[in-house]
Amino acid sequence: MLQKDRLVRTMKVLQAQNQPVGIEALAEAVGLPTSVVSEDLRVLMRRNFPVEGDAEHGFQLVRERAAHGLHLTEDELEAALMGAAWAVDNGDASVAAAARSLLVKLSQQMPAELRPVIMDGGKAPAKLPVFDSAVLRQALRGRNIVRMKYRDNKGKVTSRMIWPLVMAHAEEVRVLVAWCELRDGFRHFAISQIEAIDVLDARYPIRREKLMADWRAYQEKTGNKANI
Template sequence: MTRTQRLLELLQLLRSYRYPVTAMTLAERLDVSVRSIYRDIETLKMQGVDIEGSAGIGYVLQSDYHLPPLMFDAHEVDALILGLHWVMRHTDPQLEAAARNAVAKIHAILPENLAQQINSPSLMVAPTGNEGSLRFLTDIRSAIHQRRKLELVYTDKDGTASSRLVWPIALGFFDAVRVLACWCELRQAFRHFRIDRMQQVAISEQLCPQSRYKLLKEWKSAEGIAQAKTY
């Protein structure tokens, strides 16, 4: 890798972090020395790139800095297309359409040799075997985005139906089922409801009294899930 290529890789890497990242982490990702990272960051700064931070604290690229158009390598294209094809097969029509649009946008910016990975993919996704797990996904996602409560009619594993008013937090996509994580007003506790056991779903006019961010944090704490950053 030439130094010019490494500088571009460093820019792309900095863009992927929302929070300050240490030179050690950047060096490990790029397989170079920490001293090389310090020199590269100083070079980028002298070229006008708005990077804030210092040694021992970390570095962050200002969000309003515009990088050259994105480019992907073959492995990144495989990862993106596999993920988007999974979304097309395992979610609601609205997300399926969004995934198809994303594939088209990615295809438009790729050189011909990489675009062939989209036209003739080597990684395949099987359709879901439980169509009932796809019901109500659009309404549930809308309620999450709008921070509205959901009214459910739910049948448990014993066949007993009940009405619930819940604060939706997140959807879990497992191999065979989809599960809603939420706060249940009836039980006054976090609960998990399988989508394929829901008989009715309606978006309430009532807003959830807490932000989804706070609910998500409390739910993760209750479930013993580490508050890890995704990138």
């Protein structure tokens, strides 16, 4: 489990408590070893999250401070962003203005390398994929290589080995940006045309930051925003 998701889970467990909870009980509720939860609590307090306490007296959420913050998992954040992006184009004037403001606030919680992508919210609701997109998001975060079956614009289905980088919008199409081993280059795959995916245990050998930088350089060089 990613540290960010662990921290959110710990916060939610604390939020459900009306009194300080001991580290052993907290670890059991979170479903992680005591040593991991202890370190995560130290991280939360170093980052000024509304948590206080110690091993002797237990830990609790400071309600007054918690009311000023909203701590989302990456899945919750993506869902909120997609909803706000839809409202920008489909809501009335006041709702659209509020949605644009919300997009800016939510984007501040998104990892920096994804912020230029999420602001392109698309013009229409994207067709839902035939596979569980949560599995693909896990591959994105874990830097896993993915084997997929992809149907191109001519209807031909091919098997691809890809290094998934980010999901985004290109006009009205939701796309997956990835390095394609078959084409030996970056490609933008329409998510609605992915027939199946298989997330492998293997990870691609390049750091995500380096791959993002290479993709940006490719975009600037070619001006190609949707090489599907």
